[in-house]
Amino acid sequence: MAQPILEMRDITKKFPGVTALSDVNLVVHRSEIHAICGENGAGKSTLMKVLSGVHPHGSYEGEIVFEGNPVGFSNIRQSEAAGIVIIHQELALIPELSIAENIFLGNETASGGVINWDEANHRAIELLARVGLRENPLTPVKHLGIGKQQLVEIAKALSKEVKLLILDEPTAALNDDDSQHLLDLLKGLQGKGITSIMISHKLNEIARVADEITIIRDGKTIETLDVTTGDVDEDRIIRGMVGRDLEHRFPDHTPDIGEVMFEIRDWTVMHPLDHHREVIRKANLKVRAGEIVGIAGLMGAGRTELARSIFGRSYGSRNEGTLILNGKELTLSTVTAAIDAGIAYVSEDRKGLGLNLLDDIKTSISSAALGKLVKGLTVDERKEVLVAEGYRKSLNIKAPSVTVGVSKLSGGNQQKVVLSKWMYTDPQLLILDEPTRGIDVGAKFEIYGIIQELARTGRGVLVISSELPELLGLCDRIYTLAEGVITREFDRSEATQESLMRYMTVDAR
Amino acid sequence: MNGLLSMLRGNVRQYGMIIALAAIVILFQITTDGVLLKPINVSNLVVQNAQILILAIGMVIVIVARHIDLSVGSVAAFVGAVCAILMTKHDVPWFLAVVLCLMLGAAIGAWHGFWVAHVGIPAFIVTLSSMLLFRGLTLVVLEGATVGGLPEDFKKIGNGFLPEVGPDTGLHNLTMIIAVLVIAALVFLEFRKRAAAKKYNFEVLPFGLFILKLAVLGVVIFYFSYLLAQARGLPIVGLILFALIAIYTFIMNRTVFGRHVYAVGGNVEAATMSGVNTKRTDFLVMTNMGLLAGLAGLVTTARLTAANPKAGVNFELDAIAASFIGGAAVTGGVGTVIGAIIGGLVMGVLNNGMSLNGVSIDWQQAIKGLVLLFAVAFDVWNKKRTAGGGGAGAEAYESTAPPPDELADEIAAMEHDLPGTEALPPDRTTT
Numbered sequence: 009m010a011q012p013i014l015e016m017r018d019i020t021k022k023f024p025g026v027t028a029l030s031d032v033n034l035v036v037h038r039s040e041i042h043a044i045c046g047e048n049g050a051g052k053s054t055l056m057k058v059l060s061g062v063h064p065h066g067s068y069e070g071e072i073v074f075e076g077n078p079v080g081f082s083n084i085r086q087s088e089a090a091g092i093v094i095i096h097q098e099l100a101l102i103p104e105l106s107i108a109e110n111i112f113l114g115n116e117t118a119s120g121g122v123i124n125w126d127e128a129n130h131r132a133i134e135l136l137a138r139v140g141l142r143e144n145p146l147t148p149v150k151h152l153g154i155g156k157q158q159l160v161e162i163a164k165a166l167s168k169e170v171k172l173l174i175l176d177e178p179t180a181a182l183n184d185d186d187s188q189h190l191l192d193l194l195k196g197l198q199g200k201g202i203t204s205i206m207i208s209h210k211l212n213e214i215a216r217v218a219d220e221i222t223i224i225r226d227g228k229t230i231e232t233l234d235v236t237t238g239d240v241d242e243d244r245i246i247r248g249m250v251g252r253d254l255e256h257r258f259p260d261h262t263p264d265i266g267e268v269m270f271e272i273r274d275w276t277v278m279h280p281l282d283h284h285r286e287v288i289r290k291a292n293l294k295v296r297a298g299e300i301v302g303i304a305g306l307m308g309a310g311r312t313e314l315a316r317s318i319f320g321r322s323y324g325s326r327n328e329g330t331l332i333l334n335g336k337e338l339t340l341s342t343v344t345a346a347i348d349a350g351i352a353y354v355s356e357d358r359k360g361l362g363l364n365l366l367d368d369i370k371t372s373i374s375s376a377a378l379g380k381l382v383k384g385l386t387v388d389e390r391k392e393v394l395v396a397e398g399y400r401k402s403l404n405i406k407a408p409s410v411t412v413g414v415s416k417l418s419g420g421n422q423q424k425v426v427l428s429k430w431m432y433t434d435p436q437l438l439i440l441d442e443p444t445r446g447i448d449v450g451a452k453f454e455i456y457g458i459i460q461e462l463a464r465t466g467r468g469v470l471v472i473s474s475e476l477p478e479l480l481g482l483c484d485r486i487y488t489l490a491e492g493v494i495t496r497e498f499d500r501s502e503a504t505q506e507s508l509m510r511y512m513t514v515d516a517r
Numbered sequence: 518m519n520g521l522l523s524m525l526r527g528n529v530r531q532y533g534m535i536i537a538l539a540a541i542v543i544l545f546q547i548t549t550d551g552v553l554l555k556p557i558n559v560s561n562l563v564v565q566n567a568q569i570l571i572l573a574i575g576m577v578i579v580i581v582a583r584h585i586d587l588s589v590g591s592v593a594a595f596v597g598a599v600c601a602i603l604m605t606k607h608d609v610p611w612f613l614a615v616v617l618c619l620m621l622g623a624a625i626g627a628w629h630g631f632w633v634a635h636v637g638i639p640a641f642i643v644t645l646s647s648m649l650l651f652r653g654l655t656l657v658v659l660e661g662a663t664v665g666g667l668p669e670d671f672k673k674i675g676n677g678f679l680p681e682v683g684p685d686t687g688l689h690n691l692t693m694i695i696a697v698l699v700i701a702a703l704v705f706l707e708f709r710k711r712a713a714a715k716k717y718n719f720e721v722l723p724f725g726l727f728i729l730k731l732a733v734l735g736v737v738i739f740y741f742s743y744l745l746a747q748a749r750g751l752p753i754v755g756l757i758l759f760a761l762i763a764i765y766t767f768i769m770n771r772t773v774f775g776r777h778v779y780a781v782g783g784n785v786e787a788a789t790m791s792g793v794n795t796k797r798t799d800f801l802v803m804t805n806m807g808l809l810a811g812l813a814g815l816v817t818t819a820r821l822t823a824a825n826p827k828a829g830v831n832f833e834l835d836a837i838a839a840s841f842i843g844g845a846a847v848t849g850g851v852g853t854v855i856g857a858i859i860g861g862l863v864m865g866v867l868n869n870g871m872s873l874n875g876v877s878i879d880w881q882q883a884i885k886g887l888v889l890l891f892a893v894a895f896d897v898w899n900k901k902r903t904a905g906g907g908g909a910g911a912e913a914y915e916s917t918a919p920p921p922d923e924l925a926d927e928i929a930a931m932e933h934d935l936p937g938t939e940a941l942p943p944d945r946t947t948t
Contacts, residue, residue, distance in 0.1 A: 319790075320792075322789070322790060342792075342794075343789060343790060343791075343792045344792040344794060346792075347791075347792040348792075353790065355790060360784070360786055360787070361786050361787050361790045362787060362790070363784070363787055364779075364780055364783035364784040364787050364788065364850065365783070365784065366779070366783040366784075366850045366851060367779075367780075367783060371776070375776070375780060375788075375791045375793075376791040376792055378773050378776055378777075379773070382773060385771070385772055386767075386771040386772055387771060387772065387773060387776060389713075389771075390713065393717050395935065397717075398935045399935060402935070409717075409718070409719065411719055429791070431935070431936050432935065432936060433936070434936035435936075
């Protein structure tokens with residue numbers, strides 16, 4: 009194995025009241041892809057912030073050796089000058105600026121403060137070629153898909169003569185094609201001597217591309233696995249991450265399925281701005297009482313759009329088709345009407361659409377069914393506390409009290425708060441959009457359990473997910489969606505990742 | 518001492534401004550050789566600042582709902598002008614004129630609400646337009662002149678006082694009675710709130726500190742009333758103001774509408790997706806601001822005993838400054854009525870104190886500008902230091918203790934009724 013390019017020795021980082029990292033060791037060898045795995049809150053991001061100087065030298069204990077020299081960065085500029093570049097999960101591109109402008113932002117090709125655009129654009133074309141992106145460098149970034157934007161970020165990193173590239177959840181928002189391209193690119197860069205550190209929850213990807221995996225749990229290094237030997241698989245990684253064997257990643261569940269309780273017929277949804285574009289075309293879908301039904305589709309297939317058009321037309325300019333709930337045909341033109349009819353929608357965008365991050369747990373839980381708490385003129389705050397405490401206990405929301413701000417909770421606990429909020433509206437049909445996105449393995453298991461219990465109480469559950477194993481493990485039936493068209497319906501027994509993928513990618517129009 | 522420190526840490530913004538207010542009062546009390554807290558000056562302070570404080574109540578609600586209203590000064594002037602014309606030129610009885618003009622204010626607010634909520638034009642633009650529009654209409658209505666000769670009863674709204682009752686004690690009896698009632702009500706409510714908080718094991722002040730806080734509050738209210746009672750008693754406008762503070766604090770803290778305002782301001786998309794009628798909330802918030810702007814206009818006209826084309830200039834800026842000094846966030850979702858009042862008082866005492874010290878009006882402006890900047894800078898600095906924040910639970914009791922055992926049965930009973938948990942096994946733990 010090659011020489012180490014980076015050694016982090018006995019890194020300890022303390023925040024007031026919390027030790028985020030204690031004696032963490034990380035050795036990354038030159039020209040390898042090194043994955044860092046761990047549950048949310050294990051300390052992965054903190055470690056990368058220590059490395060890149062976001063947490064400046066002196067605010068942590070321990071030693072960092074980069075290319076044989078001890079280093080201590082006080083800010084990101086210094087770490088970038090040394091050749092360490094981080095690409096964060098939330099991309100740092102400016103949508104209105106062109107690809108070239110974004111690539112050289114903060115690092116402009118200028119003499120005397122005046123930018124030489126000819127040279128900049130020329131260099132941009134070279135960099136884009138290196139990341140395999142065939143786009144005009146003058147194109148505004150907002151016209152690119154998220155996958156291509158990610159490539160622009162990498163081109164930007166390459167423009168800074170990067171030696172060590174750190175990617176935080178690079179494929180979290182990408183569809184499978186774009187993910188594949190990105191992972192291939194990392195392999196390609198590896199061949200050209202660029203070392204990568206990759207933080208990811210997608211264990212199958214890690215098992216495929218990483219050379220070594222360091223597992224962090226509770227702020228400590230657990231182990232470093234050598235993937236090249238070939239006996240590291242997903243289960244092995246999970247075991248390290250959670251410190252226990254997850255024999256079953258899904259709780260045991262015996263479905264008890266009743267009559268059809270929800271149905272849409274010939275459901276067509278028009279784009280909110282382009283009134284002639286069909287985002288969803290003639291979709292037919294049924295959910296039975298007690299049934300968990302999955303919707304599998306790639307990014308852009310119209311999954312969220314379908315869900316939100318059902319949820320009180322919160323998406324789309326014009327709907328056609330019939331919506332039947334409990335045998336009654338309904339026209340739900342507002343979110344309030346949908347909630348009153350007994351539909352709940354848990355958004356994929358937890359922080360943007362699910363929660364008011366200024367609120368505490370109890371106000372978040374009561375926010376969708378405040379009417380149930382009205383006593384005279386006022387909100388019955390006593391009952392509100394009891395309700396919130398009840399859900400905190402039964403859903404195992406990890407917080408000392410219901411007065412804790414939701415912004416302070418981990419992703420898994422935030423999601424449980426959102427689930428509580430919707431459960432309190434007493435819905436007949438729950439639509440869960442990416443219910444476990446950005447949630448660690450332990451909390452996922454709990455959320456699967458909650459979903460199954462909701463079905464067991466006779467409710468219908470519609471689950472949208474990008475993770476096929478999740479749909480296969482959880483759902484009784486799965487619809488595939490491609491280009492806004494429902495392409496097939498699978499029974500649990502006949503669905504496989506391969507068969508789902510085939511119908512998610514068919515040319516539907 | 519620890520309790521005091523953690524209390525201060527928890528509510529640094531609110532307490533910080535109270536401390537700043539106290540410091541300013543003490544400073545000017547010294548530099549003016551005691552003139553600041555002379556009974557007659559305190560009486561003037563209330564009367565002179567009432568219209569800004571009334572506007573600040575509406576403005577902080579607008580700001581919490583992530584909007585702004587630049588038109589309140591012009592609207593106040595316009596409503597005051599219409600009222601004066603109705604009473605002097607058309608012989609409308611003063612109380613009818615007042616009711617009509619409050620409705621006019623609300624209608625102007627509804628006009629803003631329509632454009633903001635239903636057409637989707639930013640409130641900044643809509644109210645900037647109204648700032649020009651109603652300043653112009655004020656000149657039109659008044660034909661460029663000052664209109665005086667208002668009914669005596671009407672003028673009392675601005676500079677009248679509660680009547681004298683009972684024996685001659687050298688003090689204004691009614692004022693003292695009201696003060697005692699207010700203090701008693703406050704003590705009762707605080708004790709009830711504390712009992713409820715304790716029941717849920719929410720963090721409360723240690724008992725000694727709690728009593729100290731109540732005592733300070735009581736003494737301040739009593740002393741303030743005592744000063745007023747030595748002069749002419751509680752001004753009518755003061756009574757209106759205190760009633761508004763109580764009503765709007767109640768609305769913002771305890772009602773569904775108040776919750777919705779905080780929800781819309783905190784995250785409008787999340788509020789929409791929770792079934793909040795965000796358009797109606799925005800509409801009502803703007804309408805309410807119009808109503809209060811109308812009221813401020815009546816109070817100003819009554820106090821000045823005439824409608825004046827230049828009335829209410831810069832009122833909007835004072836009201837906005839009061840809200841921000843009092844802890845409202847530019848991004849919405851954060852802010853309290855009482856905070857805005859404290860912010861308004863900081864500005865008012867600064868004005869008054871500097872005038873008494875003979876600081877010229879131009880320097881007063883400059884100093885107030887800097888105070889606004891530093892107050893918000895303090896807020897930003899403070900937020901960076903302690904991430905996280907208030908929101909609808911603006912009283913931010915944060916607790917680290919689970920609910921006490923006595924509540925377990927009640928929670929268990931509640932849990933039984935909670936939708937969705939029926940089939941969940943009791944005592945779930947991570948597998």
